Amino acid sequence: EAQVTQNPRYLITVTGKKLTVTCSQNMNHEYMSWYRQDPGLGLRQIYYSMNVEVTDKGDVPEGYKVSRKEKRNFPLILESPSPNQTSLYFCASSFGLSAGELFFGEGSRLTVL
């Protein structure tokens, strides 16, 4: 089954404790992206990757890191989480943006205390 898998789906952590949210897709997509969704603000792009070893900042990259060592994986790293990073996070992938269709993971709800 074609899918984008994120883990963990739910996490409560404390300020400053490093965490990684994994994202994996099995569709051989070149493009992958991370978004956060907050009430009243919609989906905002954090980082994206056009292909292996190619990553770039989105609109709200501060406090986040990513890597793309393999085509299928695109982990999101919070080196020192803060309460303002409490949010719903989505990973998404696509063959390319011209196609328009992004396939999203089920989301990861993160709470930073």
Next chain:
Amino acid sequence: RKEVEQDPGPFNVPEGATVAFNCTYSNSASQSFFWYRQDCRKEPKLLMSVYSSGNEDGRFTAQLNRASQYISLLIRDSKLSDSATYLCVVNHYGSGNTGKLIFGQGTTLQVKP
């Protein structure tokens, strides 16, 4: 001004009603347009692309007005299962032609019996 703007609603309509959502975008260089559907606490999924000539998919009709820079979605004969948030998405090709998908914050539809 936001790059993609939608009336957040909520739109409360009875079953069988026709409802229309509009979305405006600020960048005239935007080249492709989409409507996504997001159910509560779930990931967004592509509903339909929006073509210049307008397009229809069953009870759903999407239209694009490039001159006025707006997109619309019309839902006829609303069903309870249409209750969701509808996201307007614009693909803007900037410098470097990498493209960027910009999401509106969504319009919430609640269809009532």
